[in-house]
Amino acid sequence: MRIAQKAAIVVATAGVGLFPMAAPAFAEETSTVSIEGAAVDPSADVVNTSPIVMTPRSAALITKTWKFAFVSQATLDRSGIESSLYRGQYYRSNLERIRRCIVRRESSGHYFSVSHSGKYRGAYQMSPALARGATWMMFPEFKKILGEKAAEVAMLRLRTMPMHKWTRFWQDAAFSTVYNWEHTNSGASHWRATNRGC
Numbered sequence: 001m002r003i004a005q006k007a008a009i010v011v012a013t014a015g016v017g018l019f020p021m022a023a024p025a026f027a028e029e030t031s032t033v034s035i036e037g038a039a040v041d042p043s044a045d046v047v048n049t050s051p052i053v054m055t056p057r058s059a060a061l062i063t064k065t066w067k068f069a070f071v072s073q074a075t076l077d078r079s080g081i082e083s084s085l086y087r088g089q090y091y092r093s094n095l096e097r098i099r100r101c102i103v104r105r106e107s108s109g110h111y112f113s114v115s116h117s118g119k120y121r122g123a124y125q126m127s128p129a130l131a132r133g134a135t136w137m138m139f140p141e142f143k144k145i146l147g148e149k150a151a152e153v154a155m156l157r158l159r160t161m162p163m164h165k166w167t168r169f170w171q172d173a174a175f176s177t178v179y180n181w182e183h184t185n186s187g188a189s190h191w192r193a194t195n196r197g198c
Contacts, residue, residue, distance in 0.1 A: 062146055068169065069154070075167040078111035078123075086173035089141050090180040099175065101198035102191050111171055112164050121164035124175045130190065131163040134174035137181055 069075060075085060081103050084091060106125040107113035114121050119128075126134070135155040142151040158170055166174070178187040188195055 058147075062150055065145060066150065066154070069173075070157075070167060070169075072169075075169040078168050079109060081109035084172040084176065085169040086176055088145075088173065088176070090173075090176040092176070092180055092184055095179070095184070098195070098198045099179075102175075102194050105194040105198070106191070111166075111168055114162075114164050121162055122166060122171050123168075124171060124191070126163050126174065126178075126190075128162070130178065131166075131174065132159055134178050135159050137177045138173055141177070 081100050084096065084099060103109055103123045106120075107123045109123065111123040113123065113125070115125060120126065121128075121131070135158050139151055139155050142154060145151070146154060158166060163171065163174070178190060179185070181187050
């Protein structure tokens with residue numbers, strides 16, 4: 001069983017929501033943590049900007065979230081048609097069959113896929129304009145989860161790389177956010193060709 005599939009099972013059984021990892025409880029003391037800056041090696045765990053002061057519980061949750069989204073084994077596994085790693089505000093479990101069908105038709109489950117023309121990229125074959133737009137759409141949700149500065153860094157990091165280099169988590173998050181932005185299925189027209197028969 002693939003790592004990403006195992007992570008999705010953890011989400012389903014533990015019911016932890018957006019990520020399959022939850023922060024442990026810590027004493028409420030103040031500490032300093034710094035979240036990475038933007039122009040960095042995508043394989044790095046964290047980058048370097050001004051420190052953000054928060055409680056250890058908040059710092060632990062942000063660190064786990066950041067690592068899961070950018071560098072966990074589950075998110076770096078970018079081959080295969082598996083359960084969505086994103087389970088946030090715009091995820092719809094009743095559309096999981098359609099999401100998988102779109103991934104199958106668009107990229108055969110290859111999150112690193114690039115179209116022959118070079119215009120469409122990733123598992124969902126988004127254009128650069130749509131991928132960039134998705135980062136602005138995702139920002140409000142991740143601002144609540146990561147805090148404003150860390151969310152800005154995360155979105156800027158995504159904007160500075162082509163979508164086929166994004167991790168599985170971020171591609172799944174972008175798809176669900178675009179597909180269900182205004183309401184369920186509101187963005188389905190972006191995949192109208194591949195939606196047929198799904």
